[in-house]
Amino acid sequence: MQNNTFSGLFIGRNLITLKEVDSTNTFLKNALSKSTPLFDGTVIMADMQLAGRGQSRNSWLSEAGKNLTFSILLNPAFLRIDRQFDLNIAVSLAINDFLNTYTSGKAFIKWPNDSYILGKKIGGLLIENIVHGNTIKHAIIGIGLNVNQEKFPAELRNVTSLKQALHQDYNLVNLLGEICSKIEARYLQLKAGNADHLRDEYLSQLYLKDEWAFFKFDGQIQSGKIRGITTIGQLILETEDGLRHFNNKEIEFVN
Ligand code: BTN
Numbered sequence: 001m002q003n004n005t006f007s008g009l010f011i012g013r014n015l016i017t018l019k020e021v022d023s024t025n026t027f028l029k030n031a032l033s034k035s036t037p038l039f040d041g042t043v044i045m046a047d048m049q050l051a052g053r054g055q056s057r058n059s060w061l062s063e064a065g066k067n068l069t070f071s072i073l074l075n076p077a078f079l080r081i082d083r084q085f086d087l088n089i090a091v092s093l094a095i096n097d098f099l100n101t102y103t104s105g106k107a108f109i110k111w112p113n114d115s116y117i118l119g120k121k122i123g124g125l126l127i128e129n130i131v132h133g134n135t136i137k138h139a140i141i142g143i144g145l146n147v148n149q150e151k152f153p154a155e156l157r158n159v160t161s162l163k164q165a166l167h168q169d170y171n172l173v174n175l176l177g178e179i180c181s182k183i184e185a186r187y188l189q190l191k192a193g194n195a196d197h198l199r200d201e202y203l204s205q206l207y208l209k210d211e212w213a214f215f216k217f218d219g220q221i222q223s224g225k226i227r228g229i230t231t232i233g234q235l236i237l238e239t240e241d242g243l244r245h246f247n248n249k250e251i252e253f254v255n
Helices: 024-033 085-103 162-166 172-191 195-204
Strands: 015-021 043-049 068-074 107-110 114-117 120-132 135-145 212-217 220-229 235-239 242-246
Touching: 015 024, 024 043, 024 068, 024 120, 024 135, 043 172, 068 172, 085 107, 085 114, 085 120, 085 135, 085 162, 085 172, 085 195, 135 172, 172 195, 195 220
Parallel strands: 015 043
Antiparallel strands: 043 068, 068 135, 107 114, 114 120, 120 135, 212 220, 220 235, 235 242
16 A cells, blocks of 8 residues: 655555454464565554563553554564664664654654653553574564553553653654654664664663662662663663663563
């Protein structure tokens, strides 16, 4: 399907909109497993996900028709699996580029997958890769972004939306077009070999970087200061015992 809302070269040129689906990531994964031919840059957008998935087997809850829940198919055959976090960096930066146009540069990336404005979570990213040899054959980039939702269930603490922050309603397809063009620009920078530059920008936009804060690790709440990210995407934290590296499940932020 061709459409005109998307100004980029390929991401979103093929847009499939679904009223209801279990999860847009699962939809793309199933289509690929059945060898359904899909263009690089295909976007699946859903009004409502019945089983939206988040990081660490969490669910992703989103009020029907109010927010952006979508997945992008990319075929980054140029990306080695040991550098897969570079794709997370490129997409996280693109989401921040988009949010910064609405929040005057006040958006942050919370490692490893969250987008933050005003100290609250506004979006999340779930990238699922299908590998071939030691490169990535397909990457399914799932993004949930709270847009027009005003009230959130009590179990979702510390979340916000564009509407809560900026008191306006937004057209979801227009926003999707804007995000897709930001993602395409960052993805093309990655493909052109600018991973080091993207990493530097990512670090400059990282939530709580170089600030003492509380984290939970080794079963205890302890203070630490985020110093960076390793090439495989581990968090580098300065602790009282020196610099340590953490995988996603080994550490929690304590608000
Ligand atoms: C997280 O913050 O834990 C990541 C959330 C990712 C949610 C998006 S919504 C579209 C896509 N489909 C899914 O099932 N999950 C991602």
